[in-house]
Amino acid sequence: MSRKIKIALIGYGYWGPNVARNLFKNEEYEFVVICDKRNDRIKLAKKVYANAVLYTEDYKEILSDATIDAVALAVETSAHYILAKEVLQAGKHVYVEKPFTDNVKDAQELYELASEKNLRIHVDHIMVYHPVIKKIKEIINSGDLGEIIYFDCSRINLGNIKNDVSSMWDLSVHDLSIIDYLTGGAEPLDVMAMGKKAYSCKESIVFLTLKYEKFLANITSSWLSPIKERRLIIAGSKKMLVYDDVDVLNKLIVYDKGFDIEKPVNMEYDEFVIKTRSGDAIIPKLTQGDALYNSLEHFRQCVIQDKESITNAQSAIRMLKILEQADKEL
Ligand SMILES: NC(=O)c1ccc[n+]([C@@H]2O[C@H](COP(=O)([O-])OP(=O)(O)OC[C@H]3O[C@@H](n4cnc5c(N)ncnc54)[C@H](O)[C@@H]3O)[C@@H](O)[C@H]2O)c1
Incomplete structure (x- = not known):
């Protein structure tokens, strides 16, 4: 077209x-x-x-x-x-x-x-089109973080309580789409969730924990928090990063922190020393761009080029399956 x-x-x-x-x-x-x-x-x-x-x-x-x-x-x-x-x-x-x-x-x-x-x-799934998430994908794909150990996601604030969906369906779906995108569509083996209905007929606060084959994810969504947080921590075997969307200046910081396993020469053959490593923190340069604009532009490209969207129905269904499973736990 x-x-x-x-x-x-x-x-x-x-x-x-x-x-x-x-x-x-x-x-x-x-x-x-x-x-x-x-x-x-x-x-x-x-x-x-x-x-x-x-x-x-x-x-x-x-x-x-x-x-x-x-x-x-x-x-x-x-x-x-x-x-x-x-x-x-x-x-x-x-x-x-x-x-x-x-x-x-x-x-x-x-x-x-x-x-x-x-x-x-x-x-x-707007976060997939966010310049910071694109940058994180680049960092992960380059192998800089090593093997991912866990995702820790927090989306909390006071207010905007909804009655047709819980905080998990409204907010955690963003984090699920981020994890889905960054891991190439990994699906959890185990889904655990706890929540509380307060001021709404649906849960206003949910702690969702997912066990994947190679990593864990902890996702908090809440409309009952005195402070606003939009924060993602990813710990890798080599480096770790923090994406804090509320921080105006340093949204993304990559930390050369972790553990080094050493085998000193004078030790018995199965003895190792685990040392914490606390190196430099780097603030990667980010491209400018509005995530919603990018999302709508991607949709347009898909229509004119007759191709599937990155956030098509199938990827959305992967997230809905997790949310439905979590609802049973609630
Ligand atoms: N991508 C994001 O970051 C993001 C942020 C906020 C909301 N959302 C999503 O956007 C959607 C809308 O959320 P909202 O907070 O704007 O809701 P809202 O209730 O404020 O607005 C919905 C509007 O749709 C209208 N509407 C509903 N049914 C209609 C119909 N049949 N014909 C014409 N108009 C109709 C309503 O009158 C209302 O004005 C939700 O799915 C929400 O999850 C996405």
Whole structure:
């Protein structure tokens, strides 16, 4: 496809305006319609985009417009499945916010529908398109960290409690997508989770622990924390790194820290000395770029080049399987 991709957005609540801004910024898209069933949200959108796009409260108008190639969904998670299904049935490619759906069965059905119709599904696992995560992937692939021993992820803050999903489905899905991407789709052997429902009918705090064949992952998600943390620690056998997204200056630091195993010459044959190593800390140079812009651009490339998204339905299903398994533990 050589022409511009004609795209519409459904959902202009909290996150939709960010999707709209990035669609508008990308001149390779022809951003044509903003839809929200709430008139107050449409009024807000009109203040920003005036006559640059069309507006509707009825998403069916988008589905029946044969000239629209693709639809971006920024609606509540519980509405993803039904809307994505209708978009695909209308013969359009679909960009869906994370998490893809609220269960594996629906996600599988959408995957099969898209495959049947040769349409693209792109799930906005936004962290995969983040410059810091791209850099971490480079570092891991270069062998600099050695064998990964564990991931320790923390996504905690006060507020924004949701009722249609737990903190784990809302927040930990980001960390699961990071681990999935950095490890080339590794799947856990064991899933453990503990959580607490407070101020919501779903869990507001969850401790999720995963055992993979070669490493462990500990993932905390919480809407009940007095401080904000968006932190990832990866410990490797050679080096370790910390990605602190809240730190404005030093988001990513790679530490030459770990343990060296030595066998002194005068010791018996099975005696070793384990010494801690505390070398330099390096702040790698990062490329600039907006993760959401990159995600939407990747979706566009997939549509024009007729190729699978890195964060396609199958990768999203791997994450949903973990979340469903964890729900049973809760
Ligand atoms: N990628 C990220 O980092 C990120 C961040 C925040 C939210 N999200 C995701 O974005 C999605 C939306 O979250 P939110 O916080 O903006 O929710 P929200 O409730 O603030 O907004 C959803 C909007 O969709 C509209 N809507 C719902 N069903 C509709 C329909 N059938 N037709 C037209 N409009 C409809 C609602 O009226 C509402 O304005 C969720 O899936 C969430 O997980 C992603």
